[in-house]
Amino acid sequence: MGKYWSKMAYYLLYTRPVPMDYDVRGLLNYKLSCCVNALLQSFSATTELLDILNKWHPSDRTDKSNVPLQLKNILEAMRGKSYPAPYKDFLNCLYRQAIQRWTEQDADEIFHIILSLSQKQIADAVLAQEISSLFEIKVETQVGCLNCKFIQRMPNSLFSLPLAICERENSLENCINSFFQLQKLVDSEKVYCDKCEKRQPSTYESKLVSLPPILCVHLKRFRNDDGLPRKLYNKVAFPETFSTGIFSAGKSEADCLSSDEHYSLYAVVVHKGTTVSGHYTAFIRPNQEKMWYYADDSCVRPSTWADVQGTYGGYRQRYGETAYLLLYRKKS
Ligand SMILES: [Zn+2]
Structure with a gap:
């Protein structure tokens, strides 16, 4: 009997048709x-x-x-x-x-x-x-030797911008600033310098070279502490639109990135649950419309920006839906 009802529940949850009034x-x-x-x-x-x-x-x-x-x-x-x-x-x-x-x-x-x-x-x-x-997001990784000041520059390209989350309230801009923050590598983290021909205390930073038409931001909510995986539920507030001025921390002196370009959010991949038992859903805004839709497998319903903001996270929403990937489109 239990098996029958769980099969029925599965059928109702995952296979029932939805009205086709929407494009999604x-x-x-x-x-x-x-x-x-x-x-x-x-x-x-x-x-x-x-x-x-x-x-x-x-x-x-x-x-x-x-x-x-x-x-x-x-x-x-x-x-x-x-x-x-x-x-x-x-x-x-x-x-x-x-x-x-x-x-x-x-x-x-x-x-x-x-x-x-x-x-x-x-x-x-x-x-x-x-x-x-x-x-592709293009960045340049710069490793500077603190002894001889030589800087090794390495081009790098990424399909998503991996942003670490702090265990407090975050904003998208704070997370971007942290990504581009200069770090000192000392002691066991020293880096080999080609000029000094030995490992030296160094600096490490990334500089932004270019942003793509579609920018995917990865909010790194999953962490592995000494082999123990866990999820960070902390709040990350993100805007529906932003200007590229929020990337000022990643600009180099010789930068020609325009701060007048604007991006608009059109898709959010959401994770609900824990590291061992989770579920993914998505909010999308297709056809560059104002209307948001929420897609949970076969169920699709109209939604709002306020619903999307409900995925910012925070410990009061523990185990609730938290934004994981944000897709922004450059406005033409
Ligand atoms: Zn050196």
């Missing part, structure tokens, strides 16, 4: 696929990505191991009218290559895997570059 389509949960669902809703709201994929016409439209092909198929299907969106092929394609089946996933990790494999497997160098240019 729900996705069935195939055993712990909520992470991929939340990411697909975010990618679906990133219309620029499907625009790139639609320029690609592979000769083999049936390759079940090709991530960009299966991504293109599911993003196209999510714009169709039938219910539910048939995306099992995309899920199986990820399972075949990079993701372990039926396990708790990290949305930032899967976000990177999907974009990296899309870039590698698209078999068109121009389109691969377009995917990179759409998401």
